[in-house]
Amino acid sequence: MEGEKSSIFFVLLFLNVIWLVGSVSGIGVNWGIQSTHPLPPSTVVKLLKDNGIQRVKLFDADPDILDAMKKSGIQVMVGIPNDMLYTLANSVQAAEKWVSKNVSAHLSSGGVDIRYVAVGNEPFLSTYNGTYESTTLPALQNIQAALTKSGLSNRVKVTVPLNADVYQSSSEKPSDGDFRPDIHDLMLQIVKFLSQNGAPFTVNIYPFISLYSDPNFPVDYAFFNGYQPAINDNGKNYDNVFDANHDTLVWALQKNGFTNVPIIIGEIGWPTDGDKNANLQLAQRFNQGFVSRYYVSQKGTPMRPGPVDAYLFSLIDEDNKSIRPGNFERHWGIFYFDGQPKYQLGLGQSKGLVAASGVDYLAKKWCVLKPSANLNDDQVAPSVAYACENADCTSLGYGTSCGNLDVKGNISYAFNSYYQIHDQLDSACKFPGLSMITDKDPSVGTCKFRIMIQTDSAAGIDGRIWFLRKVFFVLLFYIITIIM
Ligand SMILES: *[C@@H]1O[C@H](CO)[C@@H](O)[C@H](O)[C@H]1NC(C)=O
Ligand SMILES: *[C@@H]1O[C@H](CO)[C@@H](O)[C@H](O)[C@H]1NC(C)=O
Ligand SMILES: *[C@@H]1O[C@H](CO)[C@@H](O)[C@H](O)[C@H]1NC(C)=O
Ligand SMILES: *[C@@H]1O[C@H](CO)[C@@H](O)[C@H](O)[C@H]1NC(C)=O
Numbered sequence: 001m002e003g004e005k006s007s008i009f010f011v012l013l014f015l016n017v018i019w020l021v022g023s024v025s026g027i028g029v030n031w032g033i034q035s036t037h038p039l040p041p042s043t044v045v046k047l048l049k050d051n052g053i054q055r056v057k058l059f060d061a062d063p064d065i066l067d068a069m070k071k072s073g074i075q076v077m078v079g080i081p082n083d084m085l086y087t088l089a090n091s092v093q094a095a096e097k098w099v100s101k102n103v104s105a106h107l108s109s110g111g112v113d114i115r116y117v118a119v120g121n122e123p124f125l126s127t128y129n130g131t132y133e134s135t136t137l138p139a140l141q142n143i144q145a146a147l148t149k150s151g152l153s154n155r156v157k158v159t160v161p162l163n164a165d166v167y168q169s170s171s172e173k174p175s176d177g178d179f180r181p182d183i184h185d186l187m188l189q190i191v192k193f194l195s196q197n198g199a200p201f202t203v204n205i206y207p208f209i210s211l212y213s214d215p216n217f218p219v220d221y222a223f224f225n226g227y228q229p230a231i232n233d234n235g236k237n238y239d240n241v242f243d244a245n246h247d248t249l250v251w252a253l254q255k256n257g258f259t260n261v262p263i264i265i266g267e268i269g270w271p272t273d274g275d276k277n278a279n280l281q282l283a284q285r286f287n288q289g290f291v292s293r294y295y296v297s298q299k300g301t302p303m304r305p306g307p308v309d310a311y312l313f314s315l316i317d318e319d320n321k322s323i324r325p326g327n328f329e330r331h332w333g334i335f336y337f338d339g340q341p342k343y344q345l346g347l348g349q350s351k352g353l354v355a356a357s358g359v360d361y362l363a364k365k366w367c368v369l370k371p372s373a374n375l376n377d378d379q380v381a382p383s384v385a386y387a388c389e390n391a392d393c394t395s396l397g398y399g400t401s402c403g404n405l406d407v408k409g410n411i412s413y414a415f416n417s418y419y420q421i422h423d424q425l426d427s428a429c430k431f432p433g434l435s436m437i438t439d440k441d442p443s444v445g446t447c448k449f450r451i452m453i454q455t456d457s458a459a460g461i462d463g464r465i466w467f468l469r470k471v472f473f474v475l476l477f478y479i480i481t482i483i484m
Pocket of ligand 4: 396397398405406407410
């Protein structure tokens with residue numbers, strides 16, 4: 001028996017070692033929290049560990065998230081939001097405080113493995129009209145100086161996650177690539193600074209957006225199945241837009257004298273809803289294709305063969321993101337808002353994704369349109385508009401998961417979204433004469449009428465009730481002991 005036990009032990013140990021070694025170079029994920037009901041950080045950290053995800057990119061330096069990451073062994077890129085760039089650019093002291101509070105404190109207080117600071121997020125997007133052009137580099141320099149001053153410059157590297165339109169090609173060939181003319185000099189200064197500090201260039205690449213914004217874009221060129229005819233660039237073949245986009249950057253860097261700057265793909269992914277090209281099948285095809293080609297086979301691109309360093313966008317859906325870029329914005333997760341996997345995705349070692357555990361849901365109740373409601377009631381339109389403005393209707397519309405609903409289904413979907421996002425309050429299902437609460441799941445086919453998860457405040461109440469119960473039983477125990 002003993003021998004059997006110890007051999008099982010060694011097999012398990014061995015499997016663990018393989019798993020650890022195998023996942024060290026694994027793909028990272030972006031963890032954003034623009035959700036009405038975010039999962040508790042500890043639940044997400046467990047989700048990451050259960051799925052063997054070893055690297056995480058954050059958009060902020062949220063203390064609760066960083067605390068949950070303590071001793072997890074997960075490598076972290078913390079972010080500085082764009083609205084802090086002005087202050088950090090103009091004050092060395094502010095940068096030092098930022099580093100002290102948001103990096104040093106976590107490194108020293110028991111092990112959050114912070115590897116990078118992302119200064120700003122896509123600050124040169126053209127929709128920002130140049131707002132952050134004068135502050136990004138000085139903020140980067142001040143943060144670097146603060147890291148150096150605290151003796152962390154070897155351990156923690158700075159970078160700036162940039163949108164891929166900071167470079168472009170005058171033809172379809174990557175070798176014609178260079179930085180965008182209006183920010184050419186600025187880009188060279190930034191790259192020079194990164195290069196001097198051994199820091200990586202971070203870029204977000206979105207084949208989905210290429211397809212979304214250009215109806216003539218060849219769909220298969222967005223994926224990794226060997227699109228033909230491939231683009232021939234001086235003997236190098238490009239059969240997918242990711243390779244071509246990545247190597248346009250490699251050429252832009254090379255042309256300006258920077259051959260060895262490491263490149264990180266800050267965001268890569270595919271949404272699952274909110275557009276006709278955003279669905280589970282295409283997202284699975286894209287993400288699995290990416291992981292298999294660049295992580296499992298470590299193919300690299302024609303200009304940079306070998307391992308690619310990338311963070312999937314994203315880990316979990318965020319139902320409070322701005323939908324200005326499009327309705328798909330709230331559906332980038334490989335997991336739904338509640339930590340349920342959307343589709344099978346092998347991240348290298350494992351074949352499928354593991355769901356979040358210990359998630360508490362609200363009751364099995366939905367808010368829907370009353371069967372007796374009159375669709376010509378003039379309260380219908382304003383009620384739906386109000387619900388959609390204050391909840392999430394991005395799964396309605398042509399080509400989406402609920403695109404096949406009839407008018408009544410549409411109205412119910414909007415009401416239910418509002419009701420769930422408002423924690424199933426009775427007052428959130430009071431659309432005048434139109435709505436009612438039901439315990440019959442209205443979901444049909446791909447269209448899921450979701451039940452919201454409990455938030456921290458709801459869990460807090462539960463926690464207190466549980467604590468009171470425990471106190472009660474302990475007292476009861478003492479009373480019984482005394483009596484006996
Ligand atoms: C959703 O986002 C808006 C605008 O960014 C913000 O004002 C609001 O507080 C957020 N709501 C929740 C529940 O997080
Ligand atoms: C640390 O980061 C948080 C989140 O971005 C920010 O609100 C806070 O101001 C930062 N602390 C300092 C001292 O800059
Ligand atoms: C950028 O400029 C456009 C047109 O002038 C304006 O509508 C938009 O609000 C501006 N955006 C920002 C972020 O300043
Ligand atoms: C349902 O709502 C969506 C989004 O508001 C709209 O595009 C669609 O036409 C509606 N469908 C029906 C049948 O009313």
